[in-house]
Structure formats: C-alpha cells, structure tokens
Amino acid sequence: EIMAARRNMAAARRELTNGPGKLCAALGLGRDHYGADLCGETLFLAPGDCGRVGRSPRINIDYAGRWAKKPWRFYERGNRYVSVKPRD
Known part of the structure; x- marks a missing residue:
C-alpha cells in the first residue's frame, strides 16, 4: 500500500x-x-530466489547511436512486471 x-x-x-x-x-x-x-x-x-535472467537492448534509446543496440537491459524472464517484453 x-x-x-x-x-x-x-x-x-x-x-x-x-x-x-x-x-x-x-x-x-x-x-x-x-x-x-x-x-x-x-x-x-536482500537475497531471494533467482529467476531466469534475460538480456536485451535497452528500450527507447535510439538517440544513443551504436550503443542503442547493446544488450545492457537485464530482466527476469517470464516476470509479468517487465515493462516491454523482449523478443526472446
């Protein structure tokens, strides 16, 4: 709350x-x-259960030139709270 x-x-x-x-x-x-x-x-x-970690290019940073495609976005695969679902 x-x-x-x-x-x-x-x-x-x-x-x-x-x-x-x-x-x-x-x-x-x-x-x-x-x-x-x-x-x-x-x-x-705090320690917790480790999910399956995925990585992808960051979102909406086209202005970053060649750095825009670097896989510097990390997320938990299958987590419903991931803002934009990457193409795995």
Whole structure:
C-alpha cells in the first residue's frame, strides 16, 4: 500500500513497478540515492530466489547511436512486471 500511495494508484496494478523509473518512485528512491551503498543498514539488496535472467537492448534509446543496440537491459524472464517484453 505504501508503494501504491507513492505512485497514487491501486496496489494490484501491473503498472505499479513495471519499469525502472516506476520502481524507484514506488520505493521512494530519488537522485539523492545515486551511488548509495546497497549493502548498508538503510538500503540493501536482500537475497531471494533467482529467476531466469534475460538480456536485451535497452528500450527507447535510439538517440544513443551504436550503443542503442547493446544488450545492457537485464530482466527476469517470464516476470509479468517487465515493462516491454523482449523478443526472446
């Protein structure tokens, strides 16, 4: 409910966290968190089940020239919250 309130939407909606910007907004992360230690007391990554990781070119960065096609987008295969389904 806290994440949904931060995004001003229903918690059950798929669009709540289906993209990096939306995820950061829902988690309350902003520019002040840039470079934060992800192994700290306040902000950390907890271990969990590993899904099947896929990779693809990033989305909507045609302006990046030859870098636009680099497979620098990582996602969990089969996860319904992935914003744009890559062609696997």
